[in-house]
Amino acid sequence: SSSSSSSSTFSASVPSSASTYSTAGSSTARRGYALLEKYLTMWLMGDDGNGGKHLAYDAQLGGILSEEGMTNLNADFGNARYNDHHFHYGYVLYAAATLGRANPNFIVQYGPFVDALFYDIAHAGGISKNPDTNSHDKNDIFFPLARHKSWFDGHSFASGLFPFADGKSQESSSEAVNCYYGAYLWSRVRWGGNNGDHKMVDYTRLLLAMEITGAKTYWHMTPPPRSDGNGGNSNGSIKSNNTISAVSSSTSGGSATSLVPVPFNPAFRENYMVGNLGMSDVTCTTWFGTDNIYVHLINFMPVTAITAELFDENYVKGEQSVLSNQYKSVESAWRGYSICNEAIIHPNNAWIDAQTLISNQLDPGLSKSQVLFWISTRPGFSPGATVEVSLDSNSDQQTNDDAQNTKKSNAVTATTNPATNNGNEHSLASCSSHEKCVEEDLIGSCCPTNQGVFLRCCT
Secondary structure (H helix, E strand, C coil): CCCCCCEEECCCCCCCCCCCCCCCCCCHHHHHHHHHHHHHHHHCCCCCCCCCCEEEECCCEEEEEEEHHHHHHHHHHHHHHCCCCCHHHHHHHHHHHHHHHHCCCHHHHHHHHHHHHHHHHHCCCCHCCECCCCCHHHHHHHHCCCCHHHHHCCCCCCCCCCCCCCCCECCCHHHHHHHHHHHHHHHHHHHCCCCCCCCCHHHHHHHHHHHHHHHHHHCCCCCEEEECEEEEECCCCCCCEEEEHHHHHHCCCCCCCCCCCCCCCCCHCCCCEEEECCEEEEEECCCCCCCCHHHHCCCCCCCCCCHHHCCCCHHHHHHHHHHHHHHHHHHHHHHHHHHHHHCCCCHHHHHHCCCCCCCHCCCCCCCCCCCCCCCCCCCCHHHHHHCCCCCCCCHHHCCCHHHHHHHHHHHCCCCHHHHCCCCCCCCEEEEHHHHHHHCCCCEEEEECCCCCCCCCCCC
């Protein structure tokens, strides 16, 4: 059917029952795959459970748009004006690749529809040219080359057709990385086979590598060394200057061995993370708030395997000097991401912090089980760091404030370790020897516990 003179909608039937999955696993995993198939195929076919939300092809500019956005340009974050396509479709590609790996029938039935989203943001252009016939793949006439990618800048811009004084810009570098990670995963299950030997797989790896390098170059900042040899300014404070002109920024202060110039001046680099990068300016703010924690976490989400490539331990250690005082006060929706960030350098402490999370209070792109999986797979995590948290029977409805208020009395109880305490109530391992542990009403051994884990209250 046609929604306008320049677009056409996709239509297909939704499967009436869950498929038989080739991936072995528990009944919980199989149910998870079945739910993913149900809702992903509903979305692809324009059935959101409320009368439908269709996608359409724009024949004028070559892209996949939401029909709602065609009558309301601000709908879906400006989707019909090509804003944020790589952010949003990246999540779909990741989900489709996950499902397709477990259920090849999904690829057979729905592959062409997912391909349309793939080509919208990761089309390879002339890579599909046949050297013998000098002809191109038919998709070359329908989509532009890697829509959001700036090959000159080495990263993507999220802006679509809306005009801005500073040119195009991008806020969430991590969601851009997630886009090309999703594209890479889809190319693997769609065309790559067992060994991943396919030109589209190589191409998406290039897009992904460029975006990670771009994020680490232009978003992840490290202050120049202080006189004492550590990063940051001499008094440990954060500079208030959070907006600069990108074209006049300094390239001094970089590593003597680095071949890449440092794009920002030392004062600006004290912020550690860029919030919004424009063509002619750069800020340490976001579209929705100016707090440093928002700047860092919007450039951290979502949490997948590629997060470990984007964020290394040394960089996260530097972030702590900016964020350590904000981790505990951030809103519930962001709390899961802040704990996942902490887990990169302190997985055992993060595991304890994660116990009071409540899934339905987190950002929709995260769950408590996902947080716990991420933490438990970080280097340095010790199974002995696990703790019991006994919330009441209405814990699912508890507010985050309630959870925090009950934390002192029931979150963590450290037991006495005779081998560590040696009969001395005030030994260094004893909770009573550490002011913060006393404030949390902990008793026994805290620094370390019986399992050799240092709790976050240790000083």
